Amino acid sequence: MIKFPKIGPAVLVTAAFIGPGTVITATMAGANYGFSLLWALVFSVIATIILQEMAARLGVVTQQGLGENIRLACTNPLVKILAVLLVVSAIVVGNAAYQGGNISGASLGLVHVFGQGQWLQGSMLETISLWPLVIGSVALFILASGSYQFIEKALILLVTVMSIAFLASFMMVPIDWSEFFSGLLIPSLPTGATLTVIALIGTTVVPYNLFLHSASASKKWQNVEQLGDARKDLYFAIPLGGLISIAIISTAASAFFGQQIEITNAADIAPALAPVFGEHAGIFIAVGLFAAGISSAVTAPLAAAFALSGILNLNKEISSLQFKSIWFVILLLGVLIASIGYRPIEVIWVAQVANGVLLPLISLFLLWMMNSATLGQHKNTKRQNLLGLLVVLVTLLLSARSLMSAFGLL
Template sequence: MLANKFTFGPAILVTAAFIGPGTVITASLAGANFGYALIWALLFSVVATIVLQEMAARLGVVTQKGLGENLRESIKQPVLKWLAIGLVFCAIVIGNGAYQGGNISGASLGLAGLFPDLGNSLGWNFWPLIIATVAFVLMWRGSYHVLEKSLLMLVAVMSLAFLVTFVITAPNLIELLGGMFYPRIPSGATLTVIALIGTTVVPYNLFLHAASAKQRWQSAENLSEARKDLYVSIPIGGLISIAIVSTAAAAFFGKQIELNSAADLAPALTPIFGGWAQSAMAIGLFAAGISSAITAPLAAAYALSGILGIRPDLTSLQFKIIWIVILIAGLLVATLNYRPVLIITFAQITNGLLLPIISLFLLWMMNQSSLGQHKNSPRQNALGGLIVLITIMLGSRSLLSAFGVI
């Protein structure tokens, strides 16, 4: 009986990574600006995440190597190998740097919302440094189990915060279901759709999942456990995202608002929560930010160590140097005098545009004969190909719109 008892595994790290400040801000903007119309994009994103992350976990468990290691070893032609390494390197560094800046900014906004007087009395914004220090200490210990338990706790905290707001604001369920199952893109919503996808289907989470799955399970016989973990953890994140969109739609749609911080989410919720309005949103934002601030540098370290031939080990000095660089880069981005919402939104759009590149690499890897019976089936290839096609179409539409072509 105990052997069949479900326990959370590496997939909860993926949930902790994609439910970050980007989700809170992007989903809030989606609900405030377009009501329930874009919830279908989140439903698509959750399905896409499950499909792609299952491939990444299966690759890690079966080969006992991360996605980066598999890419480096499978491409034999030198020019193609270095081109692939260069693409992945740029995708990870650009996407992760922006994303980490958004994580630290978002967590800082949460703390600033909880302790406004403390920050004002000191005269400078020290919260990003506090967030970065906490993330540094947890990662430097090099214990996978400590990280997993810490992130599970943070996911539980933000789940409670955002799901409670969803229930109390009592969104219109008919309109919610309509937005979920009737796909449409209102005028001016293309970038928001890409941002919603980018905040859920995070490219470097594929590297994180493959590497952490091989640490948790050492045999293909454990694939059923890996899938159970995935099928429970990812939908939890999807429910949180949908709850945030729905809460913002119920509270803000049709009103002229400008989101710059967690404090801006509070006024419309004040009649519901009273004096706890700001605290409720700030706690969720802090938990989302600190969890993603831990997982994003780890994901980058797993990805880059794999493709560069560095030992992907939490205790390895070279591995630590990689995530330290990403952490510092995020800290610098977070301390720039830009509106935090702009940093966070830019990170999500960047992720959405980079997703097809990493997904194509993953699909190619999952069709290698070395995987034997565990390589992709025609159905899995069809689903993966459809996801890549949709993300390419959305990204192309966004770029064409940016240049005034459409």
């Protein structure tokens, strides 16, 4: 009999990185370059497993999240202040901006199935949509439970729905398997695809998930003997997320590559599939987009609350007022951004800068702490350090790209 791993915190990581941003990026990659960039997702999944395994191990062994460990590791007052300011600014600004995208993406799935939900029209605000309020209310209901177990189960359900939707769409389209395996196993870089490759990696390897995973792992498993369960959970959930991304790229490659169909954003995905493969394929994509958006809409505020409560030494209990206040502010900002259709260019600019600096920095912090003597026999091996440094080099490239893009150099 097949024994499945105990599903846990790693599913939260999958729910976080398979959001509307990933759906858009993967769809554009498939539409513009066919199957040729699948290898980038393979690398992304491996890189994510390397970093998230360290984060989970740190959480289980120290029984503290990454935020707490960063605060305790910075003994120099000036370094501690700079680290706190950097993390707080990046988490608040970045997660608020991306939360708007998560809720907008989930709303697009509902729009395709149920049509536009216009709540208010006027001269100053052309349209305020009802769907972001619905999505925000669902996310609020899940987060307000104050129960880690309930939140985890809700996200497992959403990831299951998302998996079925995107994988079903993938199975409904005709796949050129020789092109599929060629793109999966043989790295290639078509002309103009460099930024798309970086984007595919950047939507999977994200700093917020390191905070989320370490904190949630410390709540799920209370002793080091359970590290095996934490790793099994990781090796099941992260590849599942990679498989979903691969399915999205492959579906888009089959439907759109070489066709005269313009795909500019997530709103074009579901309707564009319907005339090519029938209404059912479009509905599956719409449901998947809804599940991806709402799961990320839950995990982004949750990650922010774990990160800030740890770095600021606040109450990190999910049921506490301080913890709830953090995620509520992030959720509220996301709903407002999505409801009025506002595109906060300046906010996104700052988020790019903050995320560009934060990603390699947090990776280096993680590597530093994973070599601490306090971890005993569970500290990093030479092989784990080498792999971690390789990922850091990639994050530095992502950082350079983010900063250059933010300053208009790309």
